[in-house]
Amino acid sequence: MTVSRSAVRSARGGRTLTTLALALAAALSACAPSPPAPKWPDFGGDPRRGELLVGRYSCGACHQMPDVEEADGMVGPPLATFSRRTMIAGLLPNTPPNLVLWLRHPQAVTPGNAMPDLGLTDAQARDIAAYLYTKS
Numbered sequence: 001m002t003v004s005r006s007a008v009r010s011a012r013g014g015r016t017l018t019t020l021a022l023a024l025a026a027a028l029s030a031c032a033p034s035p036p037a038p039k040w041p042d043f044g045g046d047p048r049r050g051e052l053l054v055g056r057y058s059c060g061a062c063h064q065m066p067d068v069e070e071a072d073g074m075v076g077p078p079l080a081t082f083s084r085r086t087m088i089a090g091l092l093p094n095t096p097p098n099l100v101l102w103l104r105h106p107q108a109v110t111p112g113n114a115m116p117d118l119g120l121t122d123a124q125a126r127d128i129a130a131y132l133y134t135k136s
């Protein structure tokens, strides 16, 4: 809430701040491009392993994932901008523990939904979660 209030304030605060922010962003991006700051604190997942697992478990049969070959499924929601989703499966707030819970036990969270329990271990689910959170 603090973030959105300050966003509102700066939006109302006129152009000076926006102009300064844009100038700063342009100056920074002109130097060395740095990777985007992670949205979540480190929770022990490795996004590179997660990317491999997403291929191995054929998540793309049901989900669109632009960076993953043949991931054009239309059964579940697209995962392209997953880090910006506020809810998981329309039910759980989008946090790392909830995502790991969903990935491991979708049938326990929402019995009868079309995403099967895939038998992921906790470590595998963390890796996949770390990968999904790189998508914004």
Ligand code: HEC
Pocket (backbone or CB within 6 Å): 053, 054, 057, 058, 059, 060, 061, 062, 063, 075, 076, 077, 079, 082, 085, 087, 088, 089, 090, 103, 110, 113, 114, 115, 116, 118, 128, 132
């Ligand atoms: C057989 C189809 C199927 C497979 C395979 C599948 N999913 Fe899903 N997934 C779904 C469906 C359907 C939903 C929506 C469930 C709901 O909203 O109740 C979903 C929801 C999700 C969500 C929540 C998305 C959101 O925006 O709410 C994530 C994250 C997710 N799946 C990741 C994965 C990952 C990662 C894999 C592979 C390890 C995978 N899924 C495999 C069908 C599938």
